[in-house]
Amino acid sequence: MTTDNDFLAERFETYRGHLRAVAYRMLGSAAEAEDAVQEAWVRLSRSGAGQVTNLGGWLTTVVGRVCLDMLRSRRTRGEEPLDSRLPAPSEEPDPAQRALLADSVGLALLVVLDTLSPAERLAFVLHDMFGVPFEEIAGILGRTPASARQLASRARRRVRGAEAPEADLARQRRVVDAFLAAARDGDFEGLLAVLDPDVEARTESGVNSGAARVAAGAVSFAHLARVARPALIDGVTGLAVFADGRVAQVLAFTFVADRITEIDIVTDPSRLAELAVEEV
Structure with a gap:
């Protein structure tokens, strides 16, 4: 017999790939991306959000908040993501990491993203890469939509400036x-x-x-x-x-x-x- 929790888990699985992609671009680490996605599931299972109409948008917002907290914590401790480098030829990445490294986000871009502040990175990734409206991004950051737009614009300039010959x-x-x-x-x-x-x-x-x-x-x-x-x-x-x-x-x-x-x-x-x- 299928329970409400089973149904919710099935719905969550349809968004897992998208959420992993969002988290990886935010964090630059496959391992941390998996942790962020898992935390999103924990929050969903505890929230009673099974009747949310736009579950994909709700989950994207949750993952964004989780990643923002992780980036801020990382910066406070002065840490680097554990798997932020490309594996050497003798090393074999796990399937999830291999897929992530092979997608449209190059390692050069991830290096540039690491130079952004957590707020800039979230605004740029969510808006420019995933089309999340600035109104929703503002809610995650606790800022106005105009401020979120400015953060994304500043991040965009840094990304383009770093790549400009x-x-x-x-x-x-x-x-x-x-x-x-x-x-x-x-x-x-x-x-x-x-x-x-x-x-x-x-x-x-x-x-x-x-x-x-x-x-x-x-x-x-x-x-x-x-x-x-x-x-x-x-x-x-x-x-x-x-x-x-x-x-x-x-x-x-x-x-x-x-x-x-x-x-x-x-x-x-x-x-x-x-x-x-x-x-x-």
Whole structure:
């Protein structure tokens, strides 16, 4: 006779592969990923959540919380994941680890993900890799959706910056120089030439979308453009405003095909302190 717990276990098993993939990208360790998935099952079996309509989303959220706690604990203890390296030819990984290493997440990306803060990693992995809405990510992190979006954007820049060759930096610099010159001159058409039609400009207080609106905003702040300088922001070319020898404001860009697709305008001192800013 099938019990309610058996039925719940069957439903859980249909999501196990997905949950393992989420946990592995979060933790970079097959063993820890299995632990996180098992903890999700324990919480599900104790929760009475058998009638949850979107069980997959519920479980993804639970695994995200478990992994976030594990990452924070790991960072506090200064530990490395036990199986964060690729097994040597003489070593034989278990089937689960072999499958994980063979999927779309390369080891180079996992190395980059390890440089992110736990909150950045969760926002990037859940949103960019699994399409979880920022509203749900915000609930896991205890932050606003706008803050979750900013965390994912910052993580995205670091990932892209770590993978960008020098040639890409040179291309980025040309785009940034053109943006800066147009902003200083109030050249609306010049700004449109380097902005993606669907560009988003984000501040701590809101989002401005569309090339025309973003260009108009840049023109209105021409006085700031006159004192801004090109800089590497977490390894990606952007702009920085300095005051009394300190970074007072940053414009961090995301580029696609020589167009600016995202602009993060950062003025909050605590957020600025988290960025690696190098004038170039």
